[in-house]
Amino acid sequence: MLKRNKGVVFLSIGCILILIACGWYVYNIVEDKNAGQYASEILNEFDEAQNEKTDKNAPIITVDGDAFCGKVIIEKLSVELPVYDEWNYTRLKSAPCRYTGSVNTNDIIIAAHNYKSHFGSLNKLIIGDKVEFIDAYGKSHLYEVCEITTLDGTAVSDMQSGGWAFTLFTCTKGGEQRVTVRCERDKTY
């Protein structure tokens, strides 16, 4: 009896774990999809706000009370996303955020989630690829990918060192490291 019960208990635990794994998988997929849809909605609002911007000299664009410093376009990855001017975890769930620096001081760092619709394919970029940033004034800044590296999640100083004009980063699938794309201004532009 005990032996048979043991088998049933094992089967039950196994089924529960498989269900948890499936649930987690579905949650991630849904979250990813929602993030893409939400980012796309914000992008539309951002574009509208930029076109209707009354104060042409303001360094930010405000959408629903949130400040955006511009939008990032990675044509190769079919990515076009608005960038929040300041980061926090709630904002990161809907769009990339400026981590530090700015395009004006040539040291901007942009962080985004590794959702497929955000920076999930960042590791597919290669040296020489182009990345565009359109600031709140509507001015286009074109960059060229110069280095793709992986940094530890604790490499705060390394992330901000090197004097790179433009940096994008996101988590690796494991979540412990950061895929980091370093860019310089495109001189051919």
Next chain:
Amino acid sequence: MRTTLKRIFIITLTVILLCCSAFPCFAAEEKGIISVTLEDKSKNKINDVTVYLCQVAELNNNGYYPTTAFESSGISISGLINSPDESSAKSVTDYIKSNQIEVLSSASKNGKATFSDLALGIWVVFCDQDSKYTFNPYIVFLPYESGGKLYYEVSSVPKIEDSKPNEISIYVVKKWDDKNNAAKKRPDSVNIELLNGSEVVLAAKLSESNGWSHTFTGVSKDGNYSVREKAVANYKANYSGDITNGFVVTNTYNGEKLPQTGQYWWPIILIAIAGAGFIALGVYEVGVKKNAKKK
């Protein structure tokens, strides 16, 4: 007996006098007067200009100590004592304006504004801009020492320049949100740029020596100004303020980790493998039991 008493009295008096001369005392109730004379280059008296006074440090028997309003200002009192120049006075004035610190004020009459009954210490004097003239701020020590003598009534004259109505000054101050540099990651200096739209107009280096503040002067009145900081390792910058009240750049310590920007996928695989393992074990156990029954 009478001679002995006389001697004791003289010795006691001498000791008291020596002590007093060796350790000058500033009685708390001692007060001073600062008068400000406003005259143009032709010695014409300038009237109806508001003159402001603000006490930066108070003086007691042990030296100068910042007043409550300046305790966390980052303004170095020893720096003011060592170089009480125009730029120090400007920094203090800008701090007063941006933090709306309480000041004394009086309009000039007959080319003069007088403030009496003032506590001893370090004072900064600044004036409103006249339509014709700009009066530079300056530092006043009360009492003022000259030739070994202390003066409790100080007459002063600010440096006067012609007003430039098309120019403005823009103040910027840096604040740190890092638990008083607990992680010891604060840099020695930071670089701040003044932007007109997206164009860099002026730049300044802020450090402890200038109280982490700077005033951009001679800036054209017409423009849409903002400030940006060159990225500081381990810190993120937040911007507030405007050209009237000055800009505040607050650097918040990023912590020891970069933002977590990933969905967790690896636990799913581990949980699925564990689940499959348990199912396999369960199937095996049930199979063993069935076989045992058959036998």
